[in-house]
Amino acid sequence: GQQVMQIPQYQHVQEGEDFTTYCNSSTTLSNIQWYKQRPGGHPVFLIQLVKSGEVKKQKRLTFQFGEAKKNSSLHITATQTTDVGTYFCADHTGGFKTIFGAGTRLFVKA
Amino acid sequence: DAGVIQSPRHEVTEMGQEVTLRCKPISGHDYLFWYRQTMMRGLELLIYFNNNVPIDDSGMPEDRFSAKMPNASFSTLKIQPSEPRDSAVYFCASSPLGSSPLHFGNGTRLTVT
Numbered sequence: 001g002q003q004v005m006q007i008p009q010y011q012h013v014q015e016g017e018d019f020t021t022y023c024n025s026s027t028t029l030s031n032i033q034w035y036k037q038r039p040g041g042h043p044v045f046l047i048q049l050v051k052s053g054e055v056k057k058q059k060r061l062t063f064q065f066g067e068a069k070k071n072s073s074l075h076i077t078a079t080q081t082t083d084v085g086t087y088f089c090a091d092h093t094g095g096f097k098t099i100f101g102a103g104t105r106l107f108v109k110a
Numbered sequence: 111d112a113g114v115i116q117s118p119r120h121e122v123t124e125m126g127q128e129v130t131l132r133c134k135p136i137s138g139h140d141y142l143f144w145y146r147q148t149m150m151r152g153l154e155l156l157i158y159f160n161n162n163v164p165i166d167d168s169g170m171p172e173d174r175f176s177a178k179m180p181n182a183s184f185s186t187l188k189i190q191p192s193e194p195r196d197s198a199v200y201f202c203a204s205s206p207l208g209s210s211p212l213h214f215g216n217g218t219r220l221t222v223t
Contacts, residue, residue, distance in 0.1 A: 031209075033211055035212075041216075042201060042214040042215065042216055042217050043153070043201070043203075043212070043214050044214070045211035045212065045213070048211060088153065092209065096141060096158065096160070096165070096208030096209065097155055097158065097166060098143070098155070098212055099155060100145075100152060100153040100155075101152075102152045103152060103153075
C-alpha cells in the first residue's frame with residue numbers, strides 16, 4: 001500500500017539552530033498533512049499541502065510540497081525548546097485513510 | 111468543543127483478559143479512526159468508520175480485535191483475549207469529512223502483563 005518514508009528518525013539540535021525533516025513517496029500524493037506530537041501527548045494537526053510546489057509558513061515553520069508531489073519537507077528556523085516532539089507527515093492519498101510516516105523526533109538542547 | 115474523548119487513560123491488565131477501549135468523537139464528525147502507536151511500528155491505522163459503518167478494517171491485527179460504533183457519539187475497540195504484544199497507546203481520532211485533518215483524543219495507554 002501507499003507509504004511515506006520520513007527522515008531522519010532523530011535529530012538533536014542546539015537551541016537556535018535550524019531543523020528540517022523530509023518526507024518521500026514513490027508515488028504521487030494527492031495531498032500531505034503534517035502533525036506534531038509532544039512527548040506523552042497526541043498528534044496535533046499542523047497543516048495540509050495540496051498543490052504542486054506549494055509553500056506555506058506558520059511563524060518559524062515552513063512547509064513545502066515538491067513539484068512532482070512526491071516529497072515534502074518541514075523546516076523550523078531557530079528552534080526553541082517548545083519545538084521538542086515528533087513531527088509526522090501523513091499521506092492522505094488512499095481514499096479517506098490517513099497513513100503516517102515513521103516520524104522525526106526532535107530534541108532541542110537549551 | 112470538548113474534543114475527542116477517550117477512556118480509560120491508562121489500562122493495566124493481565125494476559126488473557128478482555129479489554130475495552132472507548133471513544134466519543136467530536137459532535138458532527140462523520141469519520142472515526144482507531145490507531146495504535148508503538149515504538150517499533152509507529153502509528154498504525156486499525157479501522158475507520160463513516161457514519162457509524164466500518165469502512166476499512168484491514169489494519170486490525172487479528173480476530174482478537176474488534177471495533178464497533180453503535181451510534182454517532184460512541185465507539186469501542188475490544189481485545190479478547192489480550193496479549194503482552196498488544197501493549198501500546200491506542201488513539202481514537204475523528205474528522206468531519208474524509209479529506210479533513212484528524213482530531214485525536216488523548217489516547218489510552220494499554221499495558222498487558
